[in-house]
Amino acid sequence: MGAQLFFKLSPSERDVKMSRIKRRIDAAKYLIAVAVAVVIFLFGYMASSQINSEKFRQLEEMTQDIRTDALSNEILFQLVQSSACETLNTTEYNLELYQIGKRLTYMESLYGFTHPEVIRLKEYYSLLEIRHWLLSREINEKCGKRTRLVLYFYTNAGCNDCEDQGVVLTNIHNDYPVMNVYSFEYYLNNSAVEYLKKIYNITPNRLPTIVVDGKVYYGFQSKEELLKILNLSG
Amino acid sequence: MLVTFQDIVVSVLCFVGIITSTVYLLTIFSKKKWEYSPDPKFRPKISVIVPVWNEGSNNGERIRKTLDSLLHARYPKEKLEIIVVNDGSTDNSLKIINEYKKFGVKVFSYKKSKGKTHAVNLGIKHATGELIAGLDADSFIMPDAFEKIVPVFKDKRVMAAMPSVKIWKPKTILQKIQFQEFLSSVFVLHVQSELGGVPLVSGACTVVRKSFIDKYGPYSTDTMVEDLEMALRIQSHNYVIRHVVSANVYTSGVKTLKAFINQRLRWFYGFIVQMKKYRKLIGTKHGNLGFFILPLSVFYIFLNVFVFSYTIFRLIQNIFKWLREVSLVGISFRHIFDFSFDPFMITIKNTTVLPIVLLLTLGGFMYYIKIVSEENQPILTPFIAFTFTYWVLGPICWMLAIYYYISGKKVKWGPNYFSS
Numbered sequence: 001m002g003a004q005l006f007f008k009l010s011p012s013e014r015d016v017k018m019s020r021i022k023r024r025i026d027a028a029k030y031l032i033a034v035a036v037a038v039v040i041f042l043f044g045y046m047a048s049s050q051i052n053s054e055k056f057r058q059l060e061e062m063t064q065d066i067r068t069d070a071l072s073n074e075i076l077f078q079l080v081q082s083s084a085c086e087t088l089n090t091t092e093y094n095l096e097l098y099q100i101g102k103r104l105t106y107m108e109s110l111y112g113f114t115h116p117e118v119i120r121l122k123e124y125y126s127l128l129e130i131r132h133w134l135l136s137r138e139i140n141e142k143c144g145k146r147t148r149l150v151l152y153f154y155t156n157a158g159c160n161d162c163e164d165q166g167v168v169l170t171n172i173h174n175d176y177p178v179m180n181v182y183s184f185e186y187y188l189n190n191s192a193v194e195y196l197k198k199i200y201n202i203t204p205n206r207l208p209t210i211v212v213d214g215k216v217y218y219g220f221q222s223k224e225e226l227l228k229i230l231n232l233s234g
Numbered sequence: 235m236l237v238t239f240q241d242i243v244v245s246v247l248c249f250v251g252i253i254t255s256t257v258y259l260l261t262i263f264s265k266k267k268w269e270y271s272p273d274p275k276f277r278p279k280i281s282v283i284v285p286v287w288n289e290g291s292n293n294g295e296r297i298r299k300t301l302d303s304l305l306h307a308r309y310p311k312e313k314l315e316i317i318v319v320n321d322g323s324t325d326n327s328l329k330i331i332n333e334y335k336k337f338g339v340k341v342f343s344y345k346k347s348k349g350k351t352h353a354v355n356l357g358i359k360h361a362t363g364e365l366i367a368g369l370d371a372d373s374f375i376m377p378d379a380f381e382k383i384v385p386v387f388k389d390k391r392v393m394a395a396m397p398s399v400k401i402w403k404p405k406t407i408l409q410k411i412q413f414q415e416f417l418s419s420v421f422v423l424h425v426q427s428e429l430g431g432v433p434l435v436s437g438a439c440t441v442v443r444k445s446f447i448d449k450y451g452p453y454s455t456d457t458m459v460e461d462l463e464m465a466l467r468i469q470s471h472n473y474v475i476r477h478v479v480s481a482n483v484y485t486s487g488v489k490t491l492k493a494f495i496n497q498r499l500r501w502f503y504g505f506i507v508q509m510k511k512y513r514k515l516i517g518t519k520h521g522n523l524g525f526f527i528l529p530l531s532v533f534y535i536f537l538n539v540f541v542f543s544y545t546i547f548r549l550i551q552n553i554f555k556w557l558r559e560v561s562l563v564g565i566s567f568r569h570i571f572d573f574s575f576d577p578f579m580i581t582i583k584n585t586t587v588l589p590i591v592l593l594l595t596l597g598g599f600m601y602y603i604k605i606v607s608e609e610n611q612p613i614l615t616p617f618i619a620f621t622f623t624y625w626v627l628g629p630i631c632w633m634l635a636i637y638y639y640i641s642g643k644k645v646k647w648g649p650n651y652f653s654s
Contacts, residue, residue, distance in 0.1 A: 023430065023472065023521025030526065033256035037249050041584055048583035052235065055578065099576075106579050112236045164562055171563040223563050 052110065056117050059103055063124055066096050074135060085143035090136070094180065097132055100125060101183070113156040113185070123190045129182040130192050136180060148179040148230045151211035153202050155186040161220040165208040168223050176232050241585045243544055247537065248588040254530065255595050261428045262602065272381045276388055278364040280380060280441065281315040283357030285350050286371050290325030296372055296486070297327070301334050303374035308381050316340065317357040322347035351460045355452040358444075366442045368453075373399070373438045373485040382481035383441050393473040394465065396423070396432070396440040398607045402484035407619050408494055411627070412487040414600075414620035417613065420479070421603040427477035431523025433531070435465040435475060439483040446473070459504025466512040469523055479607045495631055502635035505531075535632055542629030593621070 104125055108118050136147055152169060154162035169181050184193050186207055196202075202209045206218040212229055221229065282304055289297040304316050318331045320343040331341050342356055354368050365387065369375065379397050386395045398420040401413040426432045435442070440461065450467060453460040468475055488494050509532060516532075517524045597617060604613050637643075 023519070023523065025518060025521050025525045026429065029257055029260050030253075032260060033253045036256045037252040040252055040588070041245075041249065044584035044587065048587075049235065051582045058578070103576070103578050110235055110581065164558075167559050167562050171566070175566070 055107065056121070059100065059107065059121055062096070062100050062103075063121070063128060066093070066100065066128060085139075090139070093132070097128060100128070108156075119188070122185060123188055126184050126188060126190055126193050129184070130196070132180075133182050146178070148176070148232065149212070150179060150181045150230070151196065151200075152181050152183040153186055153197070153200075153207060153209040153211075154183060155204065155207055157187060159207050162208045165210075165220055168221070168226060172223065172226060172230070172232070176230075179230060179232070235583065240544075240548070243541065244585040244589065247541060248584065248592060250533070250537065251592045252588070255592065255599075257429075257526065258425045258599065261425050265428055273385055273388070276385060277310055277313050278384065278387065279313045279315065279362065280309065280365045280367055280384070281317055281357070281361035281363030281444075282367045282369055282439075283354050283361065284316070284318045284369050284371055285321055285353035285357070286318055286323060286327050286331060287321045287347060287350070287353075288323045288325050289327045289371050290323070290330065294327065294330035297330060299374050300369060300371050301331075301339065303377075304369070305334075305337055306377055307375060307379065308377045309384075311338070313363075314380070315361065315363050317342065317360060319353040319357045320344065321350065321353040349455070351453045351455045354460075355455065358447060358452050361444065364444050366444050366447060367439050369439045369483075370485065373483055374402075375439055376482040376484075379439065379481040379483060380441075383478045386476045386478060387441075387443065389474065389476075391474045392443070392476050393446045393468045393471075394435050394440055394442045395476040395478055396435050397438070397481035397483045398423075398477070398479055399436045399438040399483050399485060400607075400609065400611075401487045403611070404487065404616060406489070407623075408489070408491060409487045410616040410619040411623055412494070413611070414613070414616035415624065416485075416487075417600060417603060417609070417616070418620075420607055421599050423477040424479045424603060424606070426527055427475070427479075429522040429527065430474065431469065431521060431527045432475040432477055433465055433469065433523065433527055434462045435468075436461055438485055442468075457504055457507065458500045459508060462501075462504055462508050463511075466508055466515065469520065470512055470515055472520075479603075482607065482609075495627070495634070498628075498631035499634050499638070502535075502632055503638055506635060506639045535636075538629050539632050539636070542625065542633075545625075 104118070104121055107121070108115075111118050113119075113122075133149060133151070136149055140146055140149070150169070152165070154165065156162075166183075169183075173179055173181055184196070186197070186202070186204060200209065200211050200216045202216075202218075208220060210217045210221055210226070210229075215229075217229065284297075284300060284304075286297055301316070301318070304314070307314060316334075316337075316339045318334070318339055318341050320328050320331055320341065322344045328341075328343065331339070335341060340360065342360060344353065344356065357368075358366055365384070367380075375397070383395050383397060386392050400416050400420065401409060404410045404413040423432060423434075442464065446468065450471065454463045454467075457463050465475055488497055509528070515524050516528050600613055600617055603609075
């Protein structure tokens with residue numbers, strides 16, 4: 001009978017109450033189950049941190065790659081000067097920078113903005129941004145205004161207006177790809193960013209701050225105001 | 235990586251899910267052969283009691299189907315006593331039932347309706363069989379059901395045995411949801427039966443040993459879940475309840491959402507009341523039942539309600555966030571179809587992967603139970619319908635049940651026919 005396999009009867013009980021059962025806890029089963037759950041969680045944790053550290057490496061690689069694009073554009077520009085306007089194609093370069101920015105934001109959402117690797121990549125990213133900004137500014141001067149350039153200073157540390165400003169800027173960028181936004185975390189320790197902060201006189205209580213064509217706008221700018229500033233019609 | 239509150243919630247859910255699934259898997263794979271092959275020599279007499287209340291519509295289509303299925307059961311005619319109890323029907327039910335007298339069906343009547351449990355107990359009073367089965371008038375049995383159930387009573391410790399109760403030909407989405415709901419409980423019962431701790435017996439054709447009823451009383455009339463009470467009573471006396479997975483009984487399921495919620499409300503409310511009454515079963519004295527099955531059921535209620543409330547909270551939070559964005563930049567449909575898919579942004583971590591794995595495991599379990607319970611109806615659409623709706627419907631019913639229990643409010647249950 002299969003029943004005996006599951007419900008062991010103690011001898012005394014077998015004599016007294018023939019038809020009742022002595023119940024058993026399948027302790028081994030529960031121990032295995034808990035062990036399986038722990039192993040799966042640990043494995044999952046290790047695998048995911050492996051995959052995500054791989055992502056940091058990937059992002060690092062991208063920032064290295066973008067150098068080549070930046071360099072080729074710069075060289076081309078230097079080489080032929082103003083006559084290069086027609087041959088100059090910065091679309092790819094723009095897109096790449098934009099993609100790095102988006103991925104960096106994603107990593108920041110995963111690891112938090114205080115993660116050392118995130119900070120390091122962000123510092124590097126701001127340098128790439130400044131370089132792109134300088135080149136675009138020069139192209140705009142030599143070849144006529146091609147793109148609207150916006151410097152945007154914000155902080156993740158306690159600034160509600162910055163969140164809103166980010167939403168507005170992303171929205172405008174989606175509608176008008178001719179606008180490039182270069183965003184800088186205020187508290188990044190980076191001499192180039194420090195310099196920009198100094199010349200535009202930016203302090204924490206003035207965040208978010210937007211700089212367009214050398215003009216500085218402190219505090220939150222609504223979508224309408226920004227469109228006016230950027231000379232973009234709605 | 236950052237750990238959000240959501241991560242913790244999902245982790246706890248997954249952790250419990252993995253433990254439960256593993257115990258289920260181990261139980262399935264270590265399964266011993268429980269189902270006894272039909273034995274022509276072992277044929278105890280069965281008394282089947284069918285309570286009837288206002289079954290006259292469509293010329294008694296449902297009750298005829300129920301009685302016909304009993305008359306066609308593969309079991310010796312002289313060993314199968316069919317007792318119909320007319321519980322004060324106000325339509326022509328009695329006339330329809332009386333037609334069946336010529337087939338040997340016994341009919342008893344209450345002049346005024348007293349409720350299903352009373353009707354069943356009246357039937358038990360007149361029953362002459364060693365085994366008692368109740369069958370609701372909205373259900374019917376497969377011809378081999380008794381043939382498959384009866385052999386487990388060779389074991390003297392088995393006091394009750396129940397078949398797999400499933401939904402017959404689900405048409406509407408609500409019925410498909412119920413199909414999956416019933417199939418899941420068939421699976422869970424199957425495992426609980428292997429673990430030796432079935433905590434409930436269904437009203438649909440559960441077979442109970444008459445000697446147990448004689449000694450410990452018939453179905454309890456002061457509860458709405460007399461079947462659950464009977465099961466816990468059997469368990470509390472340390473007897474065995476078996477589930478015979480391949481013995482099939484079909485029921486039609488409720489048709490309206492109101493009836494659906496009302497039915498679950500009654501089950502869940504009854505569950506809470508009975509859990510309180512039989513709380514001494516929880517612990518280490520009653521084996522797997524007290525250590526795993528009952529605590530898990532209780533924990534599941536809280537988890538269910540908590541996860542649902544948290545999801546709703548997050549949903550509201552996101553709606554507010556969205557509204558704020560709309561107030562900043564307006565609604566724009568220009569980019570609504572620009573899905574820029576970046577594989578870089580797929581987050582692979584426990585809380586994103588494990589829920590999918592668990593859902594697949596659940597699907598696997600359903601496929602397994604489809605095979606072992608010899609179910610021929612398709613299971614995929616019900617599974618999908620269930621997955622998308624039950625995380626809302628279930629917790630709502632649980633919360634209502636908890637609310638009614640705590641507030642002590644009397645619930646208008648209505649007649650508890652055709653719903654167990």
